[in-house]
Amino acid sequence: MHTAAVQPKFFWSGVKSLQVVTESRVRVDEPAHADATAATTGDVTISLSAETYRPREKVILTVRHHERCTGVFAIRVLNNSCLEEQAFNFSATTNVPPSAVAATSPFMRRGAVYMADSITPVPDHTTVLCFLQRNQIAITSTTLGNGKFRITIPDFPHDDALFFLCETPDGQLLRRPVVILQHEDELPGIKALAFEVLDEPDAYAQFAMKRTAINNAFSPKLAVADNQSAVPWEEEIGGADIKLFLDKYALPPTMAELIHEILRGVKHRKRHGDEVVRVVLDPPSQDKQPSIPHDDPVYVIDGVATTDTKYFLALKPSDILSIAVVKKPAKLGRLGLMGKNGLIVVQSKKGNLASGIKSVMHVVGVNPLSHSLCQALALVRLLASPISDLRYIGTRWYEQIQKAKRKLNLLFE
Incomplete structure (x- = not known):
């Protein structure tokens, strides 16, 4: 039997939800969630000392193997969304070489x-x-x-x-x-990390938190800036080949008429009762002719990609701010399979035209981070150190948290 506990000199300052993840030579199919007194994963049983925990109370885990196991057995406890309104300075200490632990977990x-x-x-x-x-x-x-x-x-x-x-x-x-x-x-693969609270402030973390507060106070909060979800697509490939701002034109009522009358480099026609859209791709060299693919392009509507031509043609031109077309092979090649038939980027005036797209699957990140100021410090530490995983948060003294909170308040007065 193996008994693992949070190191005696550390205490949890606020436990909202715990998640226990185990690793050994025994196959583990799913993470074991500590929402009960005991959880079983494969051939491993994990028992907690209590069902609920008070602030600054020590958490003790009892881990039992049902069969003999060789190799390294690691445990980590994830204190999810802890200390959303407080922050403190700490550093990660581990005996694992930096090259052995990646910054992300696939x-x-x-x-x-x-x-x-x-x-x-x-x-x-x-x-x-x-x-x-x-x-x-x-x-x-x-x-x-x-x-x-x-x-x-x-x-x-x-x-x-x-x-x-x-x-x-x-x-x-x-x-x-x-x-x-x-x-x-x-x-x-996971490694159990230990954290130590420091009295010295982290200069770069303070700078990053100031920058985060400034960025969140201006452009991300403006309605106009919320409409820029399509811009990263253009930046990723080096800009669009054709871009039209529709407020400069007398707009027709449908997208099909808009393609025929205004949008260059794009063709629309009906085939066997279905409407098709094609992007006329530029030739790879001057001695060749432009080519027309056999399939519809990828449409990026307010930052969400889709190949649904019916959805694209059902949009109202009066709701659109700009339309960009990418048709050069050198730019489309960066997108791989997505750029095979061209790319049409649509940016609406209100940024809400992608709400009805059904061709995407929403996934949740395995390392959720909040936008609060204290989590900005965690994000900076995660980017700065490849061996730190900021999902583990602990401190010894509640007074030290209050001291860090007062320091944060002084930064923005």
Whole structure:
């Protein structure tokens, strides 16, 4: 039997919710949540000393192996959303070399892709592109059998929206594939870290908190700035090739007429009763002619990607601030499969046109961070030190927390 406890010289200053994550040679399928007196994960049983904890009370965990286990056995306790209104200075101490612990924790997820019309698996070796839209991270995988695939999603703060694209081995993009993504089935390698409270203030953390307060006080709080969700897409590829601000034009009532009359480089027509949109791609060299793809482009509407042409054509031109078209192969090549048929970026006046898009899957980051000032310090420490994981927060004295809080208040007077 192994008994693990928070180090005697440290106390939890405010416990809102605890999560216990274990790692050993024994397979662990899911994290063990400490919302009861005991939780069982695989061949490991974790018991807590109490059901609820008071501030500054010591937390004791009792861990039992049902079978003999060799190797390293690590425990970490996550005090989620603790101290949202307080902050203090600390440093991480560990005997693990910095190169042994990454700054982010990848989580493996299993998924499957099916045809939307027949609910049959896609062909083997189909390329699956998963794109985290807020963090601008593309993840590519391949189906190996019955439409099944596996992807590694890195740790990221807050939530995000996953956009999927699927291409068959013969180069055909699947229209509206059905993607099923399961929860985490493998835990990353973890190391138990110890923290020590320091009396010296962190100069860079103070600067970062000031900068965060200034940024949150101005542009992110303005209604106009909330409308800039589509801008990172253009910055990611080096700017759009064609961009129109619609307030300078006498607008037609429909998007189809807008494409015919105003928007250059984009074609619209009907085929077999369906409306199709094509981006005329620039030639890769001057001695070749422009090309027209066989599939619809990717539409980025208020920062959310989709391939739903009906949704794009149903938009009202009077609600749109600007439309940008990317058609140069050099820029589209940076997006990989997403840029194969061109890109159309739509930015609305109110930033609410993406609310009806159903082709994205919302995911929650495995390391949620709040926007409060105290968590700004945690974010800075996370970026500055690759071995620190700011999900573990502890302090010895409540008076020291109050002292740090008073220092923070002085920064913004």
